[in-house]
Amino acid sequence: MRILLATAVAIAPLLVASQAAADVVINTSRTTPIRTSTATGTGPDNIEITTNGLVSLTTGTAVRIDSSHNVSLTGTGAINMTNSDSGSTGILVDPGLTTNIRIDGTIAINDSITDYPDTDSDGDIDGPWATGSDRYGIRLAAGGDTTGNVIVGQSGAVTVDGNNSYAISVEGNLIGKLENFGLVRVFGDNSVAIRTLGTVTGPINLLGTVNARGANTIGVSIGGDVTGRLTLQGAIDSSGYRYTTRGTDEFIGKLEPDDLLQGGPAVLIGASVSGGVVVDRPPTDADTANADEDGDGIADANETTATINSYGSAAGIQVGSTAGSITLGVAGTGDNAYGFINRGSVTGQGVYDGITASAVVFGGNAGQTVTIDGGVRNEGTIAALAYDANATGVRFGEGSTTAQFYNGGTLTAGVSSDVAAVGTSLQIDVGANLPSVNNNGNILASTGGGVADVYGIRDLSGTLTSITNTGSIQAVATANADGDAITSQRVAIDVSANTTGVTVLQNGIASTPTSADPDSDGDGVTNSNEPVMIGDVRFGSGSDTLDVRNGYLQGDISFGAGADVLSISGGGLVRGALSDTDGDLSIDVSNGTLETHQTTTLNVSSLNVGADGELIVTIDPAANNSSGGLNVAGAATLATGAGLGVRFNSLLDGPARFDLINAGTLNAGAIDMDSFQENSPYLYVIEGGIDAANNTVYEDVRQRTTDEAGLISVEASMYDAFYSSLSRDADMRAAFLAQLG
Template sequence: MRKNSLLTATALGLVLGGGLIPFTGQALAETSISSSTTTPLVTSTTGDLTVTSDGTITLTSGTAITVDSNNTMSFAGAIDMSESESGSTGILITDYVDRTAALTFTGDITVTDDYTAEDTTSLDESEDGYVEAPWAEGTGRYGIHSIGTSPFVGDIDIVSGSAIDVEGNNSYGIRFENNIDGAFTYDGSMTLIGDNSTGISLEKGVTGNVYLSGSVTAVGENASAIKITGDLGGSLLIDGTYTGYAYSSTSALSQDVYDNLIPANNLLQAGPLVTIASNVANGVLLGSSVTSEDDDNTDEDGDGLTDSDQSTAALAQYGSAPALVIGSTTEDITLGGLTYTSTAIDPPSVNYGLLIRGSVGAYGVHPGITSNALVIGGTGYATTIANGIGIEGSVTSTSYGGDTTAVSLLDGATTPELDINGGSISATTTRYLTTTEDDDGNITSYTVSNVGKATALSISSGASLSTVNVSASSGIYASSSGSTGSATAIIDASGTLSTITNSGAISATITATDDDGDDVTETITGTATAMDLRANTTGVTITQVDNNATDSDDDEDIAAPYIYGNILLGSGNDSISSSGGYIYGNIDYGAGTGSFTLTDDAIFLGKMTSTGEIAMNINSGASAGLTAGSSVLLSSLHVGADSTLALTLGVDNPDTPILINSGAAVFDDDALLYLTLDKILITPSTFKVMTASSFSLGNMTTSTLDGYIPYLYHADLETNTAGTELYANFRLKTQEEAGYSDNQYNALKPILAIVAQDSGADSALLSQTTKASFDQVYNQYLPDYSGENLLSLSVGASALNRSLGNLTVIPDNNGGQYWLQEYGFNTKRGYSDTAGFSSTGFSFAGGRERQVYGNQMVGAYMSLTSSSPKDTFAIGNEIASVSDITLGGYWRLNSGAFKGWAHAGAGYAQFKTTRNLLTTTVSHTAIAKWDGYSTSAGAGASYDLTSGKLGVTPQVFIDYYGLNESKHAESGGGDYFDLTIDEREGHLLSSTAQVNVSYKTGMIKPELWLGYKQNISATLADTVASFASGDPFTLSGGNIEGGGPVAGFRISADNPYSYFAIEAAYEKTDAYTNTSISLRTRFQF
């Protein structure tokens, strides 16, 4: 750690003055210092003292300036006490009775030790790259120190541009041990290094306002930036930047570094960053900069300060101590309500005792270290915050495997309400994962060494907070990154929280992590709780209101309110209502009674349980989805028009109703009832859905629930004879009812059997209520079977056959010639009896030929065809890559107007597929690689008819391609998704007849052709597949025989020595289409 020795002096001034009290004795002369001096100055000796901008006082011990009289002092220089002894002081203000004075300080004070922390040791006795404690040497150094029992009468103003640098344990930047009868303002910069040291300590109170701006950095074990332990007669306004730590690094490190650190040297803990341990008559404001709305108003926020001079409070604590702690260990304290001047524009409607407009942040940083941003109470004495707490800025805490709490109300803390008005409270923890390695550096094991708990707002037993309000664009957030972690947005152990109103967000989330290095996230076992209110015995009212629901313009900027995470209630009469917005999470009403109301398009999704009766009302387009495990006692049930009740039935407990209602169950006309199952059901079953004293189902169709149940099933509703029990009869749909293709139906039972064993996959399938959405999920379980490999690769052979047809010249150079082809294509097969696909690829081919018999050529060729077939039917598209490299030979004849040719070849094929199951509840990825071989052949003939520049050429083509694929198995998707696929063999034999029309002008010849293609013999092999523990199923590739039109366009340039052509073609058969563009050339050497 490098320390500053002497901060640059600025043109600043220190004035100590006031009314002079006459005294006996000879009057003292005035003293001026305008150069460097090493002599301490004492005002009782110097008289009125002036230190000009050229004046510097340099000492290595003692006190630079002692103010012990009623003389004035003007200071515009610097005090340099670098490398000074313990007990050194820059300015000492002694106890002088009846002195009336004011202090304005704009100079520089440096009181430091002769020590720099170094990187000295580690567990392996080598340098680890981080300096070690101790951070300072020596004790009792001061920047400004006021002592005695007499008050300092006058205002203290440490103005902007001043700088204080102090090093030493048990030291202070500014310390007032006596009362200040006036106001205290700090706007300088300060660096304080040393254990148990404090930046600014006001110990006996201030009668006026205290304004803390500027900056303070406090470094050292148990070091603090601000301590206020004496009563304040005005307000405490903070808008400075204050930072505290005792770490060697304020950033998380690698495991290798942690393994080598010595915690007692590198991971020490600082003290609380800012402590308020006294009464504050007019409240505490952590302020922010002000955006002007009125150029003539210099104090628009009404805090008594000039807006242009204000900044935004930023408290940043690195370590386990709080960033801001409020409470006294010696007496009960109260923060009174803030007051505002008449110039305030839109002041808060509540005069909060604590208002946070800036930021308060606590960061544990290193593994297992807890963090706490704002802590109130817990000292053994009462801490009262009048009128409530307002948060318009942010209160944030984070940890790395340690518990973290953003706002803690501990025993003895009392405040009537907490309002989040455009601000946020957030707590975030990340699990710490360690690994072990063998001698070769290979990881052999993974261990989750630290798992933290994130809590945004904690109300402890013995604390009191009755109301929490969260406004629009505000939030209370708790999040844990770690499958075994836990997160809680609000927990009340006091039982005093009775009202929660949310128009923003109250959220608790857990992010799954990979904890064993297998690239698969672990199942979440931790809990995410939005509200834990189980200690309440008198009842809680939870109200969610979308204040912008009807204003589309506002809705674009302001998100709908939501509650994410479980809601746990106590034994009182509890009310939950949501007028718009979302509630995602389980609700447990505990032993209490209450009500549950959704209106104005509000949505609830989660498990609901109760042991007392609940009045449930779902109205005005709202929806309630009760997930698996729900069991609710009701006193009444009402579902209004255009509103939805969705229930998840337990397959293993069909006789256990979800809703047991002692009153009437009323569904208005156009009310909707959705039913789903908690797991796959194969055998038909009857479920008892709910009970009631009576049922009124409106105009609901009970004979079929199609569209309101999983697409897999048919269901109908019926009641018992007494009309007090509602039943649902479920069975699988027939193939005709579901509209399954033969292939889908053939795979249905093997897929359902495997899905039933895969947690998450069954809910993905069961959540689909339409055929389109069902097919997208279901078809992800099917391998490629639509002939994409054969159809994609066969175009390479047919393209080569067309290239041979374009070779028209028999060279007479006895050296032969070369030719090249680049063919790009897209082949598509629609979704019908097979799944269909879209395949984009290329075929590159080249050959060399020589003349035989004068009018004939023989040659050899090599071709590479590659394609990427992709399904077009599932959410997680199956992506494949296929290729074929073929070697072959050919013959061609050029006899006047007649041309003929033929070729044959054999090839090696490679295949790779990636099949995905991607849903919100489960994801799998299965990968397979395999190979195969191909055979190909073709022939063709043409006859040229010309009349001047016009040419007409009839052409015929015969194309054959055969493909054999080896048996292969997928991996990576697990036993419930990976497939084993048997060997496949198929072929395609087709013929094409077309007429080409050309017009040659010079060397350029444009051409058009039309024709017809017929697949004479086509076999797409059946795909036989099976899951690891399932029965095999067979998928047919379908019929691709039949034909269709072909058309194309070419423009070419031709002479005896070279040829170049670009062309585009299209063909459409009954089963598929192919679009292509190609380049062809020949040349001689």
């Protein structure tokens, strides 16, 4: 008897412990709310809504966490509030508790709309995105700290319909992590899919889908500080549009105001993030035994590549607050030692005519600052696309400050327009501070229509002092369908606001040639790694340096005032019209080619053309035999082997002499006289010479005779008529003047 009693006494605590550890499991349908504090009917417990379990209400709160217990939805477990009243809530967490919320099932808080109607029978649906307001999927109430994690798993979904409504709303402080691997969606005006207002002490990892639709509605809004890292690695998009693809002109003509509402940003970061912001992608699988090779705390198997899209005038990602200043701390070390990193895709698309587009915007709120520690790094894709409106890829607005912008991916601004507009890939506004840009990827500003202006890098702040290009920077335009003349300004780099001096360096990266990627010019840089810059370059009034050590630059170059330097080495090629307002420009072509396109004399301070250098100037016979030669105030040095040549903008009427160089002091070695002809149009016979007494280098030019051209008698009889006809056909004239030798 004593043994049985002892056994009973020993078993009793185990039974109590077992009951205390058991969850209240809902695996059938119920139509009444439930609280953790009375989950068992008489006391508190965890709640699990599992397969076949359903809490179905039309008003109030379905599940309330009012004690320190957990709530989970597993399998097909669901909270369903169909045709619910305004103010309905799926899960409400009282402040000051310890709880973990895990959603692998479904929370759906719906309004009265089951299908969007086509009330006027015009082929597109009508009406508001949602009816009712103030609905919540998961709400952590303000007033105290919540300790624990909020996680939506890969099979989980939280969807809410309603104006001023939220799928997940963290209003108090959260000591733990916030993660989404599933679907979080909100439909309705002035709503947010995922919102934080309090401080999150831990990371925020958003790897699932976030979808927001409605006027001023936002995908993700970070309104409270984050002490960990903010990782964006899923599909996040926002729009007020009914249709996010453009469609035909006929279809667009039928759209009504309720189809064209403007949404909010896909992601709004309005508070400090100590661990930085990373728009991420999965790491390369180099070690099958390591489940987290990038060390970000997320299993690599759960990682995808981020795609963040805003359809409308709001930015894809907006960083900044109207209420206070914020700081983004660095995300790590090495390539992670930046406050903002993009390895995914971020786009802003205006979609419809007259709607501006922005992909990433930092700052721009008067009186507030955005500080990005370490800099901004793009290894993915950032693009802004607009029709008949401005498009900006990355904009550093007023009050934003960071040390550098590094681009190793693709940064694009595209404008399709037949009206005045501006497309800018990288813009630094007045009141922003960005001293350094390093491009090892592709920066492209393009326009179709031939009217809009495009800029690759545009600094309006005057703070940008260093630009390094080892990739491609291009500003290009194409004509409209009618082939009208292109009037677009195409500017690769505009630092004209700078008054202290800017250094622009273009260099290649040494690489080993292969059959697929040869090194055609033998400069140690394979063809795919040759840097390119297409578009004008505009400097300010400081002492500026353009140092082209490799690759190709085509565009007009304005040096402004100041003691400026143009240096070409490493086989670099520069083509364009040069200008300098004060004549204080030093030109050094030690190894490479400078082909100047201005047709009036340029005043410079000094000139050096090395043994492996070539200087080619442009002549316009139609403008009183105007020559774009150089007037050198100081010394002009031409090394033995230096090459010279000319280009023509118009036809020569008769033999003429053109001065290429006039110098205060001329130091000339044995110039490569053959280069005069090799670098000049075949239509003409070119003979160069030096007038030592007057420190002048000149070229005598005359039309090539029929015998010198090797024409047969029939061709010779037509030669004069043919030459005369070139004056009436600009395209053919340009083609023949471009034939060298």
